[in-house]
Amino acid sequence: MLKIAKERLNELYAKINETMGLFMPIKKAGEVNYHVWGEGKEVSLETLKTVKSPKNMFFPQTENMMKFKTEGKNIEIVDVREKLAAAAEDKPFVMFGVKACDYKAIEVLDKVFLAEPVDTYYQIRRNAATIVTLACSKPEESCFCSVFGIDATAPQGDVTTWLDENYLYWQANTEKGENLTKLVETLFEKGGEAEVETQKANTQAILEKLPFANLDLSRFKPENLNELFDDTRWEEMSEACLGCGTCTFVCPTCQCFDIRDFKTNEGVIRYRCWDSCMYSDFTLMAHGNSHTTQMQRFRQRFMHKLVYYPSQNDGLYSCVGCGRCVNKCPQRLNIVKVIKTLGGNKND
Amino acid sequence: MQEVTTKKKEFTPNIVAFCCNWCSYAGADLAGSSRLSYPANVKIIRVPCSCRVNPTFVLKAFQQGADGVILCGCHPGDCHYVTGNYYTRRRMALLFNFLNYMGIEKERTRVEWVSAAEGQRFSAVMNDFVKTITELGENKRLTDLRVKEGE
Amino acid sequence: MQRIGVFICWCGSNIAATVDVKKVAETIKSEPGVVYSENYQYMCSENGQQLIKQAIKEHNLTGIVVGSCSPRMHEATFRKTAEAAGLNPYMVEIANIREHCSWIHKDMDEATEKAIVLVRTAIAKVKLNAPLQAGESPVVKRALVIGGGIAGIQAALDIADAGFEVDIVEKNATIGGRMAQLDKTFPTLDCSACILTPKMVDCAQHEKIDILSYSEVEEVKGFVGNFNVKIRRKARYVDETKCTGCKICMEKCPSKKGLNTFNMGLNNRPAIHIPFAQAIPNVAVIDPEQCIKLKTGKCGICQKFCGAGAIDYEQKDTFVEREYGAIVVATGFKPIALDNFNEYGYAENKDVITSLELERLMNAAGPTDGVLLRPSDGKHPKVITFIQCVGSRDTSGCGKPYCSKICCMYTAKHAMLIREKYPDTEVHVFYIDVRTPGKNYDEFYRRAVEQYGVDYIKGMVGKVYNENGKLMVQGSNLIDNEQITIESDLVVLATAIEPEPSIRKVATLLTASIDTNNFLTESHAKLRPVESPTAGVYLAGVCQGPKDIPETVSQASACAAKVIGLLAKDKLKTNPCVAVPDEMMCNGCSQCANVCAYGAITYVDKEFRLGGGKTEIRRVASVNPAVCQGCGACTVTCPSGTMDLKGFSSKQIMSEVEAICKK
């Protein structure tokens, strides 16, 4: 294990930034999101929940897929991936400060985008990234990652880091992580195992006390699919839902997108953008919409997270308990309320 | 620096002018038949009444890279549709004020009342507007970068 | 897939001299959707139109763009061309490459480039055009004439003679208007009453004409062919059907101190009165402001003496509602108020009078029985000074910027008549210019100068003031370049004329546009001079602009011809470019109806399927396409984008914006 004094972190960032892109939680206009690091930027590593999750770095909210260049009656199709790949190769990047839940979320996304047929756009970015995770030391009331078996005190990733009052502790886990370590090694000194263990224990104690630590997921199994789907309580659970996309857009695992065209001076750009199952035009097709009510849309989201996705991915839930939706839903609806209503609490 | 200055000189703005069919479009026709010139970068879109101009059209023009947008209609009180331009007047007063509040240069947007008899005025207004926008420079704040891709 | 044809017109050299028309046509060929592009010397000519028709048929065109003069000029022409070739006329767009391009630009490259953009813009629009079908609406075969002066009378007679019913609504108690107040008429000097009153009688006796005197238009609904008009019949306190016009009431009425407005207030009349001897209808009216009975409840003398029992103090305003196919506006004029012209001393000096007052003073039926006596002391004036352009051609803001057109001629007439009747009278005329265009007009004026020795002084009057009972007219003589003062007994002001003020209300009711001088605007100054932009509304007389009697009568007859043409049709085609709501999007919020000037929008409750077998009843907007005029105010007010305008849809306009901005 390596460590670096807290006040020297800027040197670390600068060193990484010399050869690689560096994205990390940075406060801009009052809100912390992943932004490109730069000298003078307000880094906020402690922020547990950036508003937008790190998924934005691999699966951006909007992304061009191809261009149709038109000149008169001629159309030329331009594959933007060549440029994208070249840029990624030219400048791989580091995602710094990713929390355990968000790292787990990337795994969830990988199963979608890297499975056949591979989403090459996602893949290019994913391959170019080295992920440096940061263990949580001060979880919030809305955190419930432990329910999904995530250890917030020891996240995975190419490199795992811990931060206490004095030092950042660094441990490489993968080849990518080793490579990155080599790049910045000179800045580090050895040691820190004991401090990290202490922090882990302290955090663990808090995690156990968190109000949502005992959510019961046992009922969310493929065999209960029909029963859950037909539950009469969806109606009342969803009645206050506004149909906005906040929960899906702050969610680190929501992966739905829409593909659209945009007219430019040169022709047309075909791009994809995040979609939300909460929207009235979600899965709108020529014949109409298969989800006609907000209840159906609401149900879709939670059934997907807790039943559909796990049934196709060896029981892996596509919720990581980050609690963003708990904090951000305008009308205070969220997955916790759904889990409690349908699944209950282990202690109940 | 040198390059910047020369570039600035070459800048010819793209101006979208919405003209109501009854007064201002006819005023533009009169400017034409009176051979009263104004720069070729003013392009006119004919609408039945200035009240047909939706703020989205104005924004669309800026999105697509227009450098200035001007609305022309009958003088208040002379609207062919009686009251149309009164609504235009309120809408655009509020919209333009608002755009300026968002930091869009106030000179980029304008409303002028030009009657069918005011060919001279039409030409003068357009000359003046083009001059203003040329001095102001390119619309950078309300343009959609995607539109200009590849330029 | 759209198949667009593009036709670039040279307009002789009008376009071709500054726009490389061949290059435009050639460049446009590569535009997506364009399957045919051609240029020709005169697209609007028979051969040019033939070329378009042929191309439409041969190339199966689904839409065409004509790059030519303004659509205000030939859009209709090319629509007809398209229609003749079997293409929906609304699949035509015009790129204005003449007025908006070739005529204003000198540089050929620049103009050509702009022409290409304009044509592309029109292509972008036409691609989104939809075939539109003009609707049909029936025509009510009755006309309304607002105003019973010579213009209204002439129009009514002509329309009625063609066999259509006509109603004349006159706000005064009699028809006749200003012309009835005149003495003689130029340039023939025949007596105004002699030529007008027979026409008034014709109106009264015409079986197709209904005169609604002492009435005003209150409300106008509907549209061309189908106007619904509410008319207020003001209480005249005399039963029109009973009054015989014997005038006993006028003799007996104890309240005789009312200003005789017919005589421009130069003498008095009783509270109950018939405006003048030849009034039509020849029925008395009571001025409620002056009538003792109506004000205090005590009197009732006229009722006692009325043999016909026509007096009815209880009469109230009544309303009639009638349907009309066409409306002629002939609301006439009035001389302007002279409040802004203190320099002429009109308010202080009784002997400073307006020309219309002079008309009454010289009229045999006037307050002085036709003997020219000055108002102050009833003496014959020996020196009379006329001042021209009082408030006309005035750019100072005090008067009117326009020429009132009639003053030069009537002043010559007045001067001549005075010199004829009272040869010992000295007559001076101050003028800026003497304007005498018109048949026999200049000859008439020259007679005044040469034969009758009227002293015309080119120059403006600075001041008229009273000195020892004499009116001192101080002015400049520009020919002799000197300041002069003329000691006069009577000063006559050729006062500017302006539209009758009630025109504003009428214009609002009719949604007819008005210019800055309150004259009604014609649809086209040269080619549609008697039509208002509001379909079915026609303009006659001074309400449209200053004019004399012959011109007024011509215009009235022209109006009549237009009205007859309209009423002769059984059905009218309506403008298909109207607002159309998408009910699926409508919230029923009523904002669109709030801004509709025509009352074209109503709301209906409609049932919508929600899916899952559920339905919902929603209030949605509905547009009456026959009433909608297609301004588009509703389209912008609507936040949900429910309202769109056919022919100028949001998508069309946005695609035009895109095409213009595309570099």
Place this chain on the structure above:
Amino acid sequence: MKDVELKMLERAKQLLESGEVARVIGWKKGEFYFDPAPASFETVEELGDFVYNGFCGANLSKYLIQASKKEGKTAIFLKPCDSYSFNQLVKEHRIVRENIHVIAIECQGKLDIEKIKAQGISAVTEVEEEGESVTVSSLYGETKLNKAEILLGKCASCKGKTHQVKDEEIILHEMPAPINNRFDEVAKLEAMTEDERFAFWREQLQKCIRCNACRNVCPACSCVKCVFDNPASGIEAKANDDKFEEQLFHIIRAFHVAGRCTDCGECSRVCPQNIPLHLLNRKFIKDIDGLYGEFQAGETDNGKTPLTSYTESDVEPNNALGGEAK
């Protein structure tokens, strides 16, 4: 405040039991004290979850668009500022007034959990309100806060404590006076240079994730289908791909609600990126007040709005800058 809650609960029970109303719209308990959610109660049993506390900031009036079309009457609890939205929706024929029973309720200003957290308090488990002081308990300790520091943005410039509409009221204590500072921030922005203003909004709007929370919560945004969701509108946009679209969305949204926005402040309350969206709407309100005379949307449930009316002497757009008639 507890007494107000009890009284509301009691009244809701009566109304449901007597059958006077088929449902009551209020708030129900969440996982914490600070996360009550809007809810519709149809039975007395359901009222077990009923809650009314300092975190019931949501404006419930928009729920009536659907509820007022349902079978039977709906009772709703409206705070003073919510009553403006109610009137505006009635004016726009979005609510069937006869089907609604409005219970005007007391409001002492609502609290913002984000502001509490912004004080550095993490893992909040309990909040206690006691007059002007608020005690926040968390896994890491207890903190006493002053209510004024943690008021919702909209409550920090409260329009006043008068209900614009009510069928009955539950007001047990005196409510605080209006705070007339709502244009201060707008004026501050107006005083900046164009460049500064542009930079300010650029930075703020860059955060926008186009989640549509502002739109979907807005009582004025009650369109059956929003133009931004409608491919036929020509400005449809699902997610922002460019700075322009963020601007387009917020400019058009502000314009569409101009003259209709009651300044309920919900847009800013719900924004996950805390963009001060109310400053957009307030600019329109300020300009309307300045140019065309003071106008408060939702003060009445009828009449035209400033944008559907005019006077012949209205200020010319080119001279209207700054929002004061010249």
